[in-house]
Amino acid sequence: MPKIKKLLILGPGLLGGSLGLAAKRHEIAKEVAIWGRNEESLRFAISIGAADTASLDIANAARDAQIVVFATPTRVFEQLASQVCAYLPKQAVVTDVGSVKLRACEVMDQKFPGRFIGAHPMAGAEKSGITNARAELFENATCILTPTDKHSDYALSEIENFWSSLGCRVVHMSPNEHDLAVAYFSHLPHLLAAALVNSTLPHAPARWKNIPGPGFRDTTRVASGPPQMWSEILTDNRANLASAIAQFLTALEQISSALRNDDPQPLEKLLRSAKQLREEIFLNNTLS
Amino acid sequence: MPKIKKLLILGPGLLGGSLGLAAKRHEIAKEVAIWGRNEESLRFAISIGAADTASLDIANAARDAQIVVFATPTRVFEQLASQVCAYLPKQAVVTDVGSVKLRACEVMDQKFPGRFIGAHPMAGAEKSGITNARAELFENATCILTPTDKHSDYALSEIENFWSSLGCRVVHMSPNEHDLAVAYFSHLPHLLAAALVNSTLPHAPARWKNIPGPGFRDTTRVASGPPQMWSEILTDNRANLASAIAQFLTALEQISSALRNDDPQPLEKLLRSAKQLREEIFLNNTLS
Numbered sequence: 045m046p047k048i049k050k051l052l053i054l055g056p057g058l059l060g061g062s063l064g065l066a067a068k069r070h071e072i073a074k075e076v077a078i079w080g081r082n083e084e085s086l087r088f089a090i091s092i093g094a095a096d097t098a099s100l101d102i103a104n105a106a107r108d109a110q111i112v113v114f115a116t117p118t119r120v121f122e123q124l125a126s127q128v129c130a131y132l133p134k135q136a137v138v139t140d141v142g143s144v145k146l147r148a149c150e151v152m153d154q155k156f157p158g159r160f161i162g163a164h165p166m167a168g169a170e171k172s173g174i175t176n177a178r179a180e181l182f183e184n185a186t187c188i189l190t191p192t193d194k195h196s197d198y199a200l201s202e203i204e205n206f207w208s209s210l211g212c213r214v215v216h217m218s219p220n221e222h223d224l225a226v227a228y229f230s231h232l233p234h235l236l237a238a239a240l241v242n243s244t245l246p247h248a249p250a251r252w253k254n255i256p257g258p259g260f261r262d263t264t265r266v267a268s269g270p271p272q273m274w275s276e277i278l279t280d281n282r283a284n285l286a287s288a289i290a291q292f293l294t295a296l297e298q299i300s301s302a303l304r305n306d307d308p309q310p311l312e313k314l315l316r317s318a319k320q321l322r323e324e325i326f327l328n329n330t331l332s
Numbered sequence: 333m334p335k336i337k338k339l340l341i342l343g344p345g346l347l348g349g350s351l352g353l354a355a356k357r358h359e360i361a362k363e364v365a366i367w368g369r370n371e372e373s374l375r376f377a378i379s380i381g382a383a384d385t386a387s388l389d390i391a392n393a394a395r396d397a398q399i400v401v402f403a404t405p406t407r408v409f410e411q412l413a414s415q416v417c418a419y420l421p422k423q424a425v426v427t428d429v430g431s432v433k434l435r436a437c438e439v440m441d442q443k444f445p446g447r448f449i450g451a452h453p454m455a456g457a458e459k460s461g462i463t464n465a466r467a468e469l470f471e472n473a474t475c476i477l478t479p480t481d482k483h484s485d486y487a488l489s490e491i492e493n494f495w496s497s498l499g500c501r502v503v504h505m506s507p508n509e510h511d512l513a514v515a516y517f518s519h520l521p522h523l524l525a526a527a528l529v530n531s532t533l534p535h536a537p538a539r540w541k542n543i544p545g546p547g548f549r550d551t552t553r554v555a556s557g558p559p560q561m562w563s564e565i566l567t568d569n570r571a572n573l574a575s576a577i578a579q580f581l582t583a584l585e586q587i588s589s590a591l592r593n594d595d596p597q598p599l600e601k602l603l604r605s606a607k608q609l610r611e612e613i614f615l616n617n618t619l620s
Contacts (some may be wrong), residue, residue, distance in 0.1 A: 096589045097554070165540075166545040168547075186542040213542060215542060228532040228536065229532060229536075229540075229548045230545070232531075233548050233552075233590075236528060238606035239580060239584040242583040242609070244580075245612075246609065246612065247515075248516065249515070255454070255474065255513045257473070257474065259456075259517075259518055260517045262523040262550040262553045263550070263552075264610055268553060268607050268611060269464075269603075271600050271601075271606075271607055272596075274603050275599040276596050279596040279601060282591050289584070289588055292527060292528060292532075295528075295530040296523075298530070299530075303566060303567065303570050305567075308563040309563075312560055315559035316559040317530060318552075318555045319555060322529050322533070322556055323556060324533075325541065326556075
């Protein structure tokens, strides 16, 4: 029997839709409700079984909800939280899926004192929108929870159970530490992939069109992510990202300077270190 | 009936082994012979059916060969060419699989006047060695042929048939143009992937070990390639690579400077351009 009576998802996009599908598959709520501003997306959510009920009306959607997930862009959190707040039961706990946490947690702690736990499920795809939603998106994904000193133990345990029951591996971090870690491992790769595309393809004559192979394709894959969403994410985390870029430039200069050497040995050493470091991470986990 | 009596592969590595397997599968030679310095690799080649005969003796291997493929590191081409030259039938044509062409083609044109056609099959994997050889490695791969003004029409047509019959899509380029194109689309991504790993993983505390997800994994995949081989490739093409790095730094600075802007619009425009350029290449071909 599902423990949660009503789960409310705000925002019928890739993550919101996938959340609904996963919640239904794992039977974690009696009712999965979805709220959004776009009627077509809501209808689609119902048609694929990502929600039992869908509404354009926030008062109606919030009624009796036990868990609320903000799956909209973080820029609308403040306004949306003010609206939903008035209609939400006092016991309801709140989480989100935002990619940058410091500012969002400040806003949400204020709107939902003690009952908000920020979350960042490290799952996504370069194809956005609810039409690409998949029930298995969260299986084995790392979900970073970012409790602050404002949280209640009840909220933390409810939200931790929620993400675990969707198949996520839950870890805890402060919002600050989270934002620094994703600057390195998510935001920097995104920015480099875009820069790699922008520095090569515009200069390529048409007859080179078959030259980019699987290596180039994979190195640049994340650059096919939704530009509006990503420009907001990168801008929201720009201070940490600036440090990450600076460290990247140091490592690139180290390799470039080894490359200017006649002896391939120092370069080989840097490449070997990269291979070893990478394989410590990816050969021993499910991502390899 | 196979048209070629004897195909000789020099170097029982990932590419040499895969070539043998593909040649057997497509029945393009009556005898596939392999030569190498490592007896164990030769034995392995025979055991997986990548060759009919294997030899440590170059005179024996070269006898009656009609097509010879250099699948060794380019650094040994000159010495190996001198050895094989003496035993090779006058009619035999020669090709290779090297990743950098200008210098290699100069050497080989001198050793095999009129009968060498450089080739670069754009196929490979981060796992090297004959134990990772696969018959399908060349299926639908782009193979760049780099004929020079020294080539005979006979050699070009024989070598072009050879690569096509392995399943490759053959294109032609001068050695110079080839080296420039791969600097952008193969060597630059490799170097950036290594720099990304070296600038992030050494600074990550142990508790971040689950943070690098599929995006980081794919962006850095090529950094798991064999370090010695890659340091030689990158060093051999360092002049072109230096230009590619300079252009990359310009594109990166463009993105970094947009990031310093309070308005996410200019950044969004750069990310949108990257997405569009990338999808022109990868959504309309077999790599998507």
